Amino acid sequence: MxxxxxxxxxxxxxxxxxxxxxxxxxxxxxxxxxxxxxxxxxxxxxxxxxxxxxxxxxxxxxxxxxxxxxxxxxxxxxxxxxxxxxxxxVPGDTHKAEILAPFPQPLVVQPLGGTPSTGPDGITGEVVYFPNIEALRNAPEGSLTGKIAFISHSMSPTQDGSQYGFAGPVRWVGAGIAASKGAVATVIKSVGTDRHRNPHTGGTSFPEGVTPTPVGALSVPDAMNLERMFARADGQPIRMKLTLTPRDLxxxxxxxxxxxxxxxxxxxxxxxxxxxxxxxxxxxxxxxxxxxxxxxxxxxxxxxxxxxxxxxxxxxxxxxxxxxxxxxxxxxxxxxxxxxxxxxxxxxxxxxxxxxxxxxxxxxxxxxxxxxxxxxxxxxxxxxxxxxxxxxxxxxxxxxxxxxxxxxxxxxxxxxxxxxxxxxxxxxxxxxxxxxxxxxxxxxxxxxxxxxxxxxx
Amino acid sequence: MxxxxxxxxxxxxxxxxxxxxxxxxxxxxxxxxxxxxxxxxxxxxxxxxxxxxxxxxxxxxxxxxxxxxxxxxxxxxxxxxxxxxxxxxVPGDTHKAEILAPFPQPLVVQPLGGTPSTGPDGITGEVVYFPNIEALRNAPEGSLTGKIAFISHSMSPTQDGSQYGFAGPVRWVGAGIAASKGAVATVIKSVGTDRHRNPHTGGTSFPEGVTPTPVGALSVPDAMNLERMFARADGQPIRMKLTLTPRDLxxxxxxxxxxxxxxxxxxxxxxxxxxxxxxxxxxxxxxxxxxxxxxxxxxxxxxxxxxxxxxxxxxxxxxxxxxxxxxxxxxxxxxxxxxxxxxxxxxxxxxxxxxxxxxxxxxxxxxxxxxxxxxxxxxxxxxxxxxxxxxxxxxxxxxxxxxxxxxxxxxxxxxxxxxxxxxxxxxxxxxxxxxxxxxxxxxxxxxxxxxxxxxxx
Structure with a gap:
């Protein structure tokens, strides 16, 4: 040697x-x-x-x-x-998330891979905020009926990439859990460590027997903004219109x-x-x-x-x-x-x-x-x-x-x-x-x- | 004192x-x-x-x-x-730049402020590449008839911001010069120093007597990609479809x-x-x-x-x-x-x-x-x-x-x-x-x- x-x-x-x-x-x-x-x-x-x-x-x-x-x-x-x-x-052409009230403004979103369309007219609903996947898991059955789930997380850069395992479930299984509790759609904070308005897409999965509902990833800055909206809304409902038009070929x-x-x-x-x-x-x-x-x-x-x-x-x-x-x-x-x-x-x-x-x-x-x-x-x-x-x-x-x-x-x-x-x-x-x-x-x-x-x- | x-x-x-x-x-x-x-x-x-x-x-x-x-x-x-x-x-809803040939792919673009619409069906044309505004100024009158001008530049970060004056003319007057030489539309490399797929918009102006034509800013990475396409196209024409639908209220x-x-x-x-x-x-x-x-x-x-x-x-x-x-x-x-x-x-x-x-x-x-x-x-x-x-x-x-x-x-x-x-x-x-x-x-x-x-x- x-x-x-x-x-x-x-x-x-x-x-x-x-x-x-x-x-x-x-x-x-x-x-x-x-x-x-x-x-x-x-x-x-x-x-x-x-x-x-x-x-x-x-x-x-x-x-x-x-x-x-x-x-x-x-x-x-x-x-x-x-x-x-x-x-x-394929992702289709329209990827929009709009806050309708109380702080109307557009957010940057992209669909997660394989997920269904909202239809061209979008889905409108009150947003329910979960700071992490555990909070979502603890939500009562049926508590999200008619609602749009917003699942967040915090992820740090790591040399070995290990925080992908820490934050990844938000993307991998979040929408499935939300749909199983009645959510009509889900948005997640992008599973990523940057601060740019470019969402992180990726695959997701729905449990057997749960009908998939549309899900998009907000860019990290947009998700941070939505978090701040919850802090400032003082209990007022936050309403979102989500329009994602992917297609199955x-x-x-x-x-x-x-x-x-x-x-x-x-x-x-x-x-x-x-x-x-x-x-x-x-x-x-x-x-x-x-x-x-x-x-x-x-x-x-x-x-x-x-x-x-x-x-x-x-x-x-x-x-x-x-x-x-x-x-x-x-x-x-x-x-x-x-x-x-x-x-x-x-x-x-x-x-x-x-x-x-x-x-x-x-x-x-x-x-x-x-x-x-x-x-x-x-x-x-x-x-x-x-x-x-x-x-x-x-x-x-x-x-x-x-x-x-x-x-x-x-x-x-x-x-x-x-x-x-x-x-x-x-x-x-x-x-x-x-x-x-x-x-x-x-x-x-x-x-x-x-x-x-x-x-x- | x-x-x-x-x-x-x-x-x-x-x-x-x-x-x-x-x-x-x-x-x-x-x-x-x-x-x-x-x-x-x-x-x-x-x-x-x-x-x-x-x-x-x-x-x-x-x-x-x-x-x-x-x-x-x-x-x-x-x-x-x-x-x-x-x-x-207002910018309207559709902001698309697609390379049709020889390397078909979408590029990220946003309209410059105040510029006209391409109409919903877009404008298609051969792209003519100008590495800087001087090259565009030197182009013969009429040489861009029916073409889409692509104006690039190189800009470095500066503490005093002085390179905005160096690179800025590409945005401020580039489209006006291109239109005066017959261009049906213009895309510029964003006047910015980042490497993210977020275009830099901003105002532009057209000389008196020149009919404004649509103009968009490609993100810096997209403009760099288009430059590489010219290097690899070996003289083949590069064709683009540009669709920008701003509106005048x-x-x-x-x-x-x-x-x-x-x-x-x-x-x-x-x-x-x-x-x-x-x-x-x-x-x-x-x-x-x-x-x-x-x-x-x-x-x-x-x-x-x-x-x-x-x-x-x-x-x-x-x-x-x-x-x-x-x-x-x-x-x-x-x-x-x-x-x-x-x-x-x-x-x-x-x-x-x-x-x-x-x-x-x-x-x-x-x-x-x-x-x-x-x-x-x-x-x-x-x-x-x-x-x-x-x-x-x-x-x-x-x-x-x-x-x-x-x-x-x-x-x-x-x-x-x-x-x-x-x-x-x-x-x-x-x-x-x-x-x-x-x-x-x-x-x-x-x-x-x-x-x-x-x-x-």
Whole structure:
């Protein structure tokens, strides 16, 4: 190990040296030279030439076609779009929340994914304020009949993204609980940490037997304003008109894009690098997840340029992730009998990787140590957490495969997540490069690992 | 002067001492105790209970009524709404810019104030890209016939706001130049320094004899995206459909809100503290200019609580500033024969004051020195610039009155200016307090100045 670390350090020192010296072992200096272009070019091109890619729509299809053309152009083999059927929801044109009394004014709102329309004439009702989801859970049955529920929360930025679990239920289950207590509609404070008038959309779910009612996310400043209205209303009822006109398109086709760097030993199960190609309709999905696809594809290319890998490196750009991991599930269903060697995913923005964990730290300590050495130069520390993988690698969980989580800094992530603000300009090229360098180092090790990679039982 | 400085310092040291000791001279320590509530309460209440206040509309009227009630409640005298007539424009409901080819996707746009409608079916045309206003000026006559002009620029944040003059012409005159060369419509990169998908609206003008054509501001990230499209289109035409449906309401009534702290010597011309009460439709106008009105009103109240002033302190909350200083002009026309002693305005956000200048520095050096001492404890330095005052004190310029400019830090101002993001949460209460403390110190000096305050000839 010591020798490996020293050679890494030497390579980093000579990062500006010419690139033509071919080496058989992964060389992080090569990564640094080659990684600038691919990931940035991918996410810049996808967000510029395609833009938003709502799952199941023609725009997502253009995104898949664009990604396939890019993969082919960059020398990937076996590039394909593996289709699946899905029920497709689109947001429609009208997204309005108006306070009618006592403080008439418009609020900025967007619908949550998959939710029903209010109809073009909207729904009018008294707003009942719940400062958090627990207060809503404690509301008596039937107490919201004819009312519009407003569910708030408080969320702080966290490096590990953990407050998504703390605040997320407001979006994930809030409208379902409100509807079960009679609410005719729901608005939530956006699950986000920014202060911009760009709502955070996202999926929600309704309990079995509860008829879904319309639900929208207010931007954080608008929700804060509504909270202040309750403080100032002095018990007067606050009335809102909510108009959201999403539509159900029925069944349409989505797909998973795959492409491979074919390895020299076809008997070894491939390394799977995953991301998702769809975005919400309201942004071009730069952080979520254009960057992730750029990082994964870039790492595969960089690793292959350091010498043909032993294992095949497969990139999976899943479709229809945002609306419920549909692509990830379809991919697993279609390929469950084709073993994956190890899987990793990039789907948490483009800020620097600071921590990593695996599910084989104890069962394969030598490989774990090799990986730890490979990423150490980039300021990435091992953690004792057992990796469980992200949304796009259902197949790894379903197969019980080895998983690595390369954790990105999430401090800014929930400023942008699912908002119109998730645009290219938010990506810091230096941090994107660090992601690619770390991924390249990891993929270089994994793709040349001859032994079985066994997760902990 | 030395004694004055020492007494100020002593007062600051004992800032936490009880407030009941009445003194005849202004005491900044009292300001610090009393300033927290008024300015914040004003801007918090106005933005929460009224929200956006587009000039000439019913919402602006509610804003004036709210402000008058607040002034009366806080002991102002002679509170009034001085009406004037104006031509009123409203933005309408549809604001869309869609790239049709070669990279179909929606862009975020809002109309510039006062501009005509595209009609509900929109205007479709090839986009011609001008990286700056000079490039547009150099375009041949007639070269934009049937085209949509896209005018860009680059603007950096500046503490003194000076890049507004550098980038502003794109908005102020860009559409007029484009229309004069045949453009059927124009989009501009928002004149702003942020990276959020919230366009910066604002006024524009068309040269005499040029028929106005529709014009919208793209958010900065959308304009950056459109620039990238030109870089990637490789000469293919970029086609856009622009739909903006503003409406002209004809003549309506707006008004100027005034209120006074009546001084003990009616023979002395009053001190005029100005701001504007209207905002654009797209935000509740916290920075622009709810905060300014809160600061001015708060300073008047604080100064009066330090002992009844010699001069009357008049607060002017002008109507219809955003759409062309209509209220400020109406106020000047109505009161031109009633001399003002000295005027100052707060209309540049709520960040700290760092510099001040007057137009009587040389003609009244003793008063200038007194003011410099009064604001020095708050980190406010004198500048050699000759003050010319802001939008809301036309009367001072028209009368040739003394003017003081208390310059706020503008570094963040053009992140928010004329965007939906100009919301209460952007106000830093500490910096707002510093504004009030500085204003209180200045108003305390001015309102107790017995001598004539003469501007430099």
């Amino acid at each position: 010591l020798k490996h670390i020293l050679s890494l350090s030497a390579a980093l020192v000579f990062v500006a040296a010419p690139a033509h010296a071919q080496q058989s072992a992964p060389n992080p200096a090569d990564q640094a030279r080659t990684s600038d272009t691919y990931a940035w070019d991918f996410v810049e091109g996808l967000t510029t030439e395609v833009g938003p890619r709502q799952a199941g729509t023609e725009a997502e299809k253009r995104g898949r076609e664009w990604a396939m053309a890019w993969l082919r152009e960059h020398g990937f083999q076996n590039v394909a779009d593996e289709p699946f059927q899905m029920r497709t929801w 029925g069944m349409t086709t989505s797909g998973n894009v795959v492409g491979e760097i074919v390895g020299t030993d076809p008997s070894l199960p491939p390394v799977l690098l995953a991301c998702h190609i769809d975005s919400w309709w309201n942004s071009p999905g730069a952080f979520d997840d254009g960057a992730g696809c750029g990082i994964a594809a870039s790492a595969a290319l960089n690793a292959s340029r350091m010498g043909k890998p032993l294992r095949t490196i497969r990139v999976l750009m899943a479709g229809a992730e945002e609306v419920g991991l549909i692509g990830s599930e379809a991919y697993s269903a279609a390929h469950i009998d084709e073993p994956i060697g190890v899987a990793l995913e990039s789907d948490f923005g483009a800020d620097r990787i600071w921590r990593f964990e695996t599910n084989f730290t104890e069962s394969n300590p030598a490989l774990f140590a090799k990986l730890a050495s490979a990423v150490q130069p980039y300021g990435v520390a091992p953690s004792p957490i057992v990796a469980t993988g992200g949304a796009d690698i259902n197949i790894a969980r379903d197969q019980g495969t080895a998983i690595i989580d390369l954790q990105q800094d999430g401090t800014r992530y929930f400023d942008l997540h699912h908002t119109p603000d998730d645009t290219l300009d938010k990506i810091d090229p230096d941090q994107l490069r660090q992601n690619v360098a770390v991924w390249t180092a990891v993929v270089g090790v994994l793709a040349n690992e001859r032994g079985a990679i066994k997760p902990k039982d | 030395l004694k004055h400085i020492l007494s100020l310092s002593a007062a600051l040291v004992f800032v936490a001492a009880p407030a009941h000791a009445q003194q005849s001279a202004p005491n900044p320590a009292d300001q610090a105790r009393t300033s927290d509530t008024y300015a914040w309460d004003f801007v918090e209440g106005l933005t929460t209970e009224v929200g956006p206040r587009q000039a000439g509309t019913e919402a602006e009227k509610r804003g004036r009524e709210w402000a008058m009630a607040w002034l009366r409640e806080h002991g102002f005298q002679n509170v009034a709404d001085e009406p004037f007539q104006m031509r009123t424009w 004809g003549m309506t009534t707006s008004g100027n809100v005034v209120g006074e702290i009546v001084g003990t010597d009616p023979s002395l011309p009053p001190v005029l503290l100005a701001c504007h009460i209207d905002s654009w439709w797209n935000s509740p106008g916290a920075f622009d200019d709810g905060a300014g009105c809160g600061i001015a009103a708060s300073a008047a109240l604080n100064a009066s609580r330090m002992g009844k002033p010699l001069r009357t302190i008049r607060v002017l909350m002008a109507g219809a500033e955003e759409v062309g200083l209509i209220g400020s002009e109406a106020y000047s026309a109505a009161h031109i024969d009633e001399p003002i002693g000295v005027a100052l305005e707060s209309d540049f956000g709520a960040d700290r004051i760092w510099r001040f200048e007057t137009n009587f520095t040389e003609s009244n050096p003793a008063l200038f020195a007194k003011l410099a001492s009064a604001v020095q404890p708050y980190g406010v330095a004198p500048s050699p610039i000759v003050a010319t005052g802001g939008a809301d004190i036309n009367i001072a310029r028209d009368q040739g009155t003394a003017i003081i400019d208390l310059q706020q830090d503008g570094t963040r101002y053009f992140d928010l200016h004329h965007t939906p993001d100009d919301t209460l949460d952007k106000i830093d209460p500490d910096q707002l307090r510093q504004n009030v403390a500085v204003w209180t110190a200045v108003v305390g000096v001015l309102a107790n100045e017995r001598g004539a305050i003469k501007p430099k000839d």
